[in-house]
Amino acid sequence: MHLDTRAQTLLKALVERYIADGQPVGSRALSKISGLELSPATIRNIMADLEAMGFVASPHTSAGRVPTPRGYRVFVDTLLTVQPIDEGALESRMQSRLQSNSPQKIIANAAQVLSSLSQFAGVVLTPRRESIFQQIEFLRLSEKRILLVIVSPGGDVQNRLLLTDVDYTPSQLIQAANFINQNYGGHSIDDVRLRLQTEVHKLRDDMNRLMLAAVELGSEAMTDDADGVVISGERNLLSVTDLSSNMTSLRKLFEMFEQKTTLMRLLDISGKATGVQIFIGGESQLVPMEEMSVVTAPYEVNGKIVGTLGVIGPTRMAYQRVIPIVDITAKLLSNALSQS
Known part of the structure; x- marks a missing residue:
């Protein structure tokens, strides 16, 4: 729905003031902060139009207005002025935090x-x-206890204990490993599982069982913690009145952190797009709370998108400050992981 310049200016002023102090914004305040030379009556009429279009709402306890999820969406998509940020200063501040030989540590630090x-x-x-x-x-x-060692193309090593029905000799174990490595090395575990079921009929049954057991255990090893979410600063949200004002909101908030399924789905979807994405509660069904927003960006390793990062906060957050933080952190994490 098209908004003229005056309506856009007033909506922008209202959202910025509401983000700053959390109080409904009245027409008198808007006339002072918007920079528009309009009569109070004209401002009231424009605000009534914005309310009718669903961009602002009037709380029952106040004559002022607050932005709706739809109003926030227009604000972040078309009206937001992102604050310039000193990338050099931020990078130097973060550089030591993102230096490690462990990718897991780098991600946790991010x-x-x-x-x-x-x-x-x-x-x-x-x-x-x-x-x-x-x-x-x-x-x-x-006897009947074997250590399965799995090496990925990147050099990661996974060890798993394999319990067998047969006491295999060292030479039999070498033979089985050589067969798998020569025929299936460089393939996915799932592919190997399918091929083993049809291609090893020429081997003895006990060797076949060993290989199939190794593949099943290897599949578990390679997928353990494969899709993880690292969260830091959950307790910060307890001090945000918009998110912790009632027990229902608190319950939803910490159910999301505990179960992580909703977060993983949201982050996975945002990773399919480029650049910073903003999910606003009450508008996006991926966000479980109306009072919550999530600002995300994908990160890369050697030019390939491998994950997503972001900030979870109240809908009433300073987007102009959070957006560049998320954007630059994604770039710095990409560089750190590509060099690790």
Whole structure:
């Protein structure tokens, strides 16, 4: 729905004032802060039109108005002026936090940085671990107990204990590992499982069972914690009145943090787009609370999008400040992970 210049100016002024102090904004205040030379009556008429179009609402306890989710959406999409940010200063502040030999530590630190800079909750959807293996090895520990060693193309090593019905000799274990590595190395675990079921009939049944058991266990090893969410600063949201004003809101908030399913779905969807995305409660069904917004951006490793990060806060957040924080953190995390 088209808004003329005066309506846009008043809506922008109202949202910015409401974000700043959390109080309904009246026509008299708008006449002072908007910079428009309009009579109070004209401002009231424009505000009535904005309310009729669903961009603002009037709380029962006040003559002033507050933005609706639809009003926030227009604000962030077309009216928002993003604050310039000193990328060099932010990068130097974050650089030491994002230096580590452990990608998991870098990701955890990125969530903490997002939280500390925004004063809300920082969240990072960790990269999916590819279920491709480079080679495996069987190590006999004792009778019917074998250590399965799985090496990914990137050099990550997963170890799992394999209990068997047969006491395999070291030479049998070497034979089985060589068969898998020579025929299936570089393939996904799922692909190997399907092919083993049809291609190893020429081997003895006990060797077949060993390989199939190894693939099943390997699949579990390669997918453990594959889709994880790292959250930092949840307690910051307890001090946000908009989110913690009643027990129902608090329950929804911490159910989301505990179960993580909703967060993972939202972050996964936002990772399919480029740049910063803003999900506003009451407008997006992916956000479980009307009073909550999530600002996200995808991050990359060697040019490939592998995950998403963001800030969880109240709908009444300073988007002009949070957006560049999320955007730059995504870029710095991409650089750190690509160099790690």
